[in-house]
Amino acid sequence: MRIHHVAGxxxxxxxxxxxxxxxxxxxxxxxxxxxxAHHAYVVVEHMSGAAIxxxxxxxxxxxxxxxxxxxxxxxxxxxxxxxxKAVCQVDNEPPQVTECFPQNKPYWALFLETxxxxxxxxxxxxxxSLHDGDALGWHYVAAADTSPAPPPLARPLPGGSx
Numbered sequence: 001m002r003i004h005h006v007a008g009x010x011x012x013x014x015x016x017x018x019x020x021x022x023x024x025x026x027x028x029x030x031x032x033x034x035x036x037a038h039h040a041y042v043v044v045e046h047m048s049g050a051a052i053x054x055x056x057x058x059x060x061x062x063x064x065x066x067x068x069x070x071x072x073x074x075x076x077x078x079x080x081x082x083x084x085k086a087v088c089q090v091d092n093e094p095p096q097v098t099e100c101f102p103q104n105k106p107y108w109a110l111f112l113e114t115x116x117x118x119x120x121x122x123x124x125x126x127x128x129s130l131h132d133g134d135a136l137g138w139h140y141v142a143a144a145d146t147s148p149a150p151p152p153l154a155r156p157l158p159g160g161s162x
Contacts, residue, residue: 043138066125109140
């Protein structure tokens with residue numbers, strides 16, 4: 001009896017582990033418009049080290065950073081500048097925002113991932129143009145961190161081009 005019970009549990013775990021992710025997800029990662037021809041990602045790393053990722057499918061050659069953020073479902077708040085927009089809050093960090101760039105306070109560092117390599121962004125997120133498999137990365141870092149590390153690499157859709 002005990003052997004059958006263990007075998008049943010093992011089979012259930014095997015079936016669960018080998019089943020494809022539900023529609024609209026990429027290996028368990030929420031994906032908006034998952035059936036689209038191309039996919040881009042948003043990766044967010046909080047100061048605590050906790051990270052989230054979202055996927056957005058698109059059919060054109062590229063998707064801009066503003067559209068990617070808006071469609072990803074990741075909460076964010078941006079402040080309009082003469083040169084574009086700057087992000088003050090992502091995924092509810094910091095929990096309250098009274099000013100976008102408080103002196104000596106943590107900030108959101110922006111990165112772009114292309115071909116599985118992160119680079120610090122030289123533009124604002126609204127000017128970023130992401131192609132299939134690319135990612136927009138945010139890392140919340142201490143004010144004194146002038147060379148922040150990027151967030152974890154995006155985990156692309158199975159069989160994806162990234």
